[in-house]
Amino acid sequence: MELTVWTYEGPPHVGAMRVATAMHDVHYVLHAPQGDTYADLLFTMIERLKKRPPVTYTTFQARDLGGDTAVLFKDAAQDAYARFKPQAMLVGASCTAELIQDDPGGLAEAIGLDIPVVPLELPSYQKKENWGASETFYQMVRGLAGAHAPAPGTERPPRPADRPARVNLLGPTALGFRHRDDVVEIKRLLGEMGIEVAVTAPLDAHARDIARLGEADFNIVLYPEIGLTAAKWLERTFAQPYVQTVPIGVGATKDFVREVAALAGIDPEPVLAANESRLPWYSASVDSNYLTAKRVFIFGDGTHALAAARVARDEMGFDVVGLGTYSRERAKDVRAMAKELGLEALITDDYLAVEKAIEDSAPELILGTQMERHIAKRHGIGCAVISAPVHVQDFPARYSPQMGFEGANVLFDTFVHPLVMGLEEHLLGMFREDFEFNDDAMPSHLATAGEGEIRVQPQPSAPNGAAATNGSAVEPAADATGEAGTHWDDSALQELKKIPFFVRGKVRRNTEKFAADNGVATITVETLYDAKAHFGR
Amino acid sequence: MSDGSTPMAPAPGCTEDRPVLKERGQREVFCGLTGIVWLHRKIQDAFFLVVGSRTCAHLLQSAAGVMIFAEPRFATAIIGERDLAGMADANEELDRCVRQLLERRPDIKLLFLVGSCPSEVIKLDLSRAAERLNVEYSPKVRVLNYSGSGIETTFTQGEDACLTAMVPTLPDAAPGAAPSLLVVGTLADVVEDQITRIADKAGLGPIRFFPPRNSQDLPPVGPNTRFIMAQPFLTDTAKALTDRGAVQVNAPFPLGVEGTTLWLKAAAEALDLPGSHVDVATAANRDRANRALDRYRPELEGKRIFFFPDSQLEIPLARFLNREMGMELVEVGTPYLNRTIHGPDLALLPADAMLSEGQHVEKQLDRCVAARPDITVCGLGLANPLEAQGLTTKWSIELVFTPIQGFEQAGDLAELFARPLNRKTRLVA
Numbered sequence: 001m002e003l004t005v006w007t008y009e010g011p012p013h014v015g016a017m018r019v020a021t022a023m024h025d026v027h028y029v030l031h032a033p034q035g036d037t038y039a040d041l042l043f044t045m046i047e048r049l050k051k052r053p054p055v056t057y058t059t060f061q062a063r064d065l066g067g068d069t070a071v072l073f074k075d076a077a078q079d080a081y082a083r084f085k086p087q088a089m090l091v092g093a094s095c096t097a098e099l100i101q102d103d104p105g106g107l108a109e110a111i112g113l114d115i116p117v118v119p120l121e122l123p124s125y126q127k128k129e130n131w132g133a134s135e136t137f138y139q140m141v142r143g144l145a146g147a148h149a150p151a152p153g154t155e156r157p158p159r160p161a162d163r164p165a166r167v168n169l170l171g172p173t174a175l176g177f178r179h180r181d182d183v184v185e186i187k188r189l190l191g192e193m194g195i196e197v198a199v200t201a202p203l204d205a206h207a208r209d210i211a212r213l214g215e216a217d218f219n220i221v222l223y224p225e226i227g228l229t230a231a232k233w234l235e236r237t238f239a240q241p242y243v244q245t246v247p248i249g250v251g252a253t254k255d256f257v258r259e260v261a262a263l264a265g266i267d268p269e270p271v272l273a274a275n276e277s278r279l280p281w282y283s284a285s286v287d288s289n290y291l292t293a294k295r296v297f298i299f300g301d302g303t304h305a306l307a308a309a310r311v312a313r314d315e316m317g318f319d320v321v322g323l324g325t326y327s328r329e330r331a332k333d334v335r336a337m338a339k340e341l342g343l344e345a346l347i348t349d350d351y352l353a354v355e356k357a358i359e360d361s362a363p364e365l366i367l368g369t370q371m372e373r374h375i376a377k378r379h380g381i382g383c384a385v386i387s388a389p390v391h392v393q394d395f396p397a398r399y400s401p402q403m404g405f406e407g408a409n410v411l412f413d414t415f416v417h418p419l420v421m422g423l424e425e426h427l428l429g430m431f432r433e434d435f436e437f438n439d440d441a442m443p444s445h446l447a448t449a450g451e452g453e454i455r456v457q458p459q460p461s462a463p464n465g466a467a468a469t470n471g472s473a474v475e476p477a478a479d480a481t482g483e484a485g486t487h488w489d490d491s492a493l494q495e496l497k498k499i500p501f502f503v504r505g506k507v508r509r510n511t512e513k514f515a516a517d518n519g520v521a522t523i524t525v526e527t528l529y530d531a532k533a534h535f536g537r
Numbered sequence: 538m539s540d541g542s543t544p545m546a547p548a549p550g551c552t553e554d555r556p557v558l559k560e561r562g563q564r565e566v567f568c569g570l571t572g573i574v575w576l577h578r579k580i581q582d583a584f585f586l587v588v589g590s591r592t593c594a595h596l597l598q599s600a601a602g603v604m605i606f607a608e609p610r611f612a613t614a615i616i617g618e619r620d621l622a623g624m625a626d627a628n629e630e631l632d633r634c635v636r637q638l639l640e641r642r643p644d645i646k647l648l649f650l651v652g653s654c655p656s657e658v659i660k661l662d663l664s665r666a667a668e669r670l671n672v673e674y675s676p677k678v679r680v681l682n683y684s685g686s687g688i689e690t691t692f693t694q695g696e697d698a699c700l701t702a703m704v705p706t707l708p709d710a711a712p713g714a715a716p717s718l719l720v721v722g723t724l725a726d727v728v729e730d731q732i733t734r735i736a737d738k739a740g741l742g743p744i745r746f747f748p749p750r751n752s753q754d755l756p757p758v759g760p761n762t763r764f765i766m767a768q769p770f771l772t773d774t775a776k777a778l779t780d781r782g783a784v785q786v787n788a789p790f791p792l793g794v795e796g797t798t799l800w801l802k803a804a805a806e807a808l809d810l811p812g813s814h815v816d817v818a819t820a821a822n823r824d825r826a827n828r829a830l831d832r833y834r835p836e837l838e839g840k841r842i843f844f845f846p847d848s849q850l851e852i853p854l855a856r857f858l859n860r861e862m863g864m865e866l867v868e869v870g871t872p873y874l875n876r877t878i879h880g881p882d883l884a885l886l887p888a889d890a891m892l893s894e895g896q897h898v899e900k901q902l903d904r905c906v907a908a909r910p911d912i913t914v915c916g917l918g919l920a921n922p923l924e925a926q927g928l929t930t931k932w933s934i935e936l937v938f939t940p941i942q943g944f945e946q947a948g949d950l951a952e953l954f955a956r957p958l959n960r961k962t963r964l965v966a
């Protein structure tokens with residue numbers, strides 16, 4: 001048993017729903033109690049889809065358990081087939097039905113439908129949403145494309161010289177973080193390269209499209225969490241190579257273009273020359289000087305966390321002070337990246353552990369999920385959302401991809417927005433004793449950051465650990481007791497208060513560390529400035 | 538239409554013979570765990586620990602919507618493969634989770650272990666767990682248990698199960714105590730305060746509320762307790778209170794001017810006070826509330842409304858909208874129909890109102906789309922798809938999370954239905 005406050009991922013059958021809902025003519029019959037129908041609202045409310053997810057729930061009740069829940073399942077499957085006329089059906093169980101072991105796959109087979117039926121075994125007590133999406137997509141690809149597989153060992157015939165290269169885009173789903181816009185951006189980029197997209201799946205695919213995945217020359221895995229398992233199977237079965245570089249950020253997009261061009265046998269340079277992101281210039285322009293060495297904490301799914309780390313370090317000039325993911329499947333890659341950054345990766349799905357890590361690393365900017373946005377708000381730290389789990393705000397009306405050259409422009413704006421604008425920060429530093437620049441005067445562009453939520457005032461002592469981490473603890477506004485038994489005298493505390501709130505946490509932490517390292521028991525104004533001199537700004 | 542000051546005679550063919558369409562099929566309703574979302578805000582020193590799966594945790598998080606609380610007073614002990622395979626003793630694991638929780642949250646005085654479908658199916662005995670934990674943590678923390686599982690409870694029934702579990706912990710009222718009034722069912726604090734003021738004025742006080750805002754402030758109960766329900770989904774709670782000797786007062790629910798008036802009068806009569814006390818004490822409130830309703834009546838009058846089953850509030854809401862706002866009832870769906878509790882409201886519905894109980898969501902959607910009502914009350918999963926088909930909807934969950942009871946909220950309640958209709962008239966593109 002695992003004590004959980006918030007969860008980053010839903011159960012695996014929600015991943016299966018993301019695949020089914022992304023497609024046009026696939027129906028999912030889910031053996032599940034009525035409460036599990038809540039999952040529909042993720043799609044209709046958060047993503048604002050106009051149609052209900054194509055899911056039939058058996059909604060068995062306690063009184064059915066003694067009787068025949070299997071019959072209930074068969075009836076539901078038959079009714080769904082008659083009513084929705086799908087071209088393929090997914091069948092499976094949610095956590096509760098897994099325990100009663102009705103075997104949805106066997107039951108569906110016994111009905112003898114004249115469409116492909118893909119049974120899903122998604123172990124709810126071990127696995128989570130992204131794994132469920134990946135497994136569902138893989139099983140569907142095997143089930144529908146498998147029939148067209150050549151004999152094992154068959155060589156792939158070379159592409160006719162007069163036909164452009166053809167690729168599949170694998171991985172985008174319903175409820176994905178900016179999947180909708182990423183697909184548009186990548187298709188545009190591939191179009192410029194003269195490459196045809198045969199099938200994008202699961203997003204907007206029909207069952208018949210899955211059946212012909214093997215026809216393309218190679219695959220592009222946009223979201224490895226979801227598409228990689230299927231891509232590997234397609235490689236084994238159809239000898240289709242795949243591209244795994246995720247084109248988020250300028251550098252990664254350039255790598256992606258080169259990799260795709262190599263597989264397609266074309267020259268990448270014209271496309272690279274014609275497409276310039278504004279990010280490099282914006283980052284180089286003098287206004288961006290204030291971005292130098294900003295301390296940034298990154299947490300998200302594996303794909304987006306890795307991409308953000310590269311962009312933050314190489315393209316924004318930030319200091320990455322924390323990197324982590326809730327995707328255990330990507331732990332290895334994230335660990336490697338963290339090592340490169342001189343960090344220990346945080347691999348966890350425990351929200352409280354993430355909050356603790358954020359407090360300990362005292363970042364000035366968090367690139368995270370909606371969960372970290374709430375942590376950031378409580379601590380008065382800027383935050384940009386870069387990854388699922390998604391919120392209604394992550395489906396903006398405007399075009400807002402993460403991938404490709406336009407995606408890089410979006411990233412620049414996204415990362416910079418929560419930070420105090422360059423000039424504004426200098427002014428705050430200069431006039432910090434002016435009454436208008438006190439703690440309650442937020443940067444003007446953040447003044448309405450609430451989206452209808454309760455506005456949480458920044459908490460001056462937050463980075464100091466326990467305070468404000470949970471609603472129960474008493475929460476001293478300016479606690480004179482610091483780490484390792486150091487103590488602040490009154491004048492030092494007064495001086496600390498004059499420092500703008502968004503750097504105060506760092507100053508406090510540095511000063512206490514300095515005091516502890518130098519055996520200073522009582523921190524005075526002198527200690528504060530000694531520490532400042534020691535650490536620099 | 539009634540101005541609410543003179544109760545209408547319960548006329549058109551009350552409960553017994555009224556036809557009800559009973560359906561079975563896919564139910565598109567939350568499970569009882571959802572009640573935690575409002576119960577944890579109400580009882581401010583209670584913590585709700587769901588013993589369930591990742592699905593349960595995800596449901597709670599999705600239903601709670603915006604997560605503005607650092608650490609909410611609910612969590613899930615997620616059952617894992619090890620617990621199921623018997624590699625770990627589920628009871629020991631649960632004890633460990635509780636220990637971990639109480640160490641983090643020393644402010645918690647009342648802990649609910651909340652059962653789910655998985656915990657019920659594997660027969661994890663939470664009542665024994667609660668006993669065991671009580672021995673360990675009493676008197677600092679009291680541990681209770683109930684089930685909010687989707688195989689046993691829908692949406693608002695979770696509150697019923699929670700309150701039923703609390704009833705045995707209520708202190709005994711002093712023998713020979715004067716008859717007193719207990720209001721049962723979660724209300725917003727602001728609504729409770731309004732009711733208290735009216736009760737004092739009309740001589741109904743002192744009045745108590747259950748659940749209380751603080752678990753240390755439990756209302757006493759005994760043969761002299763007259764309890765009246767503020768929410769229509771508390772069947773088992775009513776039975777448990779009756780078993781403690783308390784006397785149930787049945788009335789229409791306090792929605793709208795008429796409902797609130799009849800509800801207060803029933804309370805007065807239960808205390809052997811004349812209903813005219815209420816008339817006098819509430820004249821100004823009723824007048825103000827009627828003025829508030831007048832504002833929205835032109836927007837609602839004659840409009841046709843369709844209710845999908847959700848909170849069990851459907852019947853009292855239909856009564857209010859029909860009688861006070863002049864709306865036509867196309868279909869009134871309810872997950873469960875308790876004829877005792879809903880009787881007084883049912884009696885005020887038009888004889889030909891179509892009622893349905895249970896759900897076959899596909900058939901019901903067919904009926905709804907065919908009838909093309911002016912407004913449809915439904916869950917979050919159905920609202921946007923219906924809007925996309927050109928229908929106007931009102932999310933039913935808002936009716937549970939928003940203060941709608943009592944005179945001062947009558948106008949707000951009407952406005953909740955008027956707003957989506959108003960919005961449609963504004964948008965041209």
Ligand code: SF4
Pocket residue numbers: 033034035036095096568569570589590592593594596652653654655685686687688
């Ligand atoms: S229906 Fe059952 S399994 Fe689903 S969320 Fe509710 S209690 Fe958990």
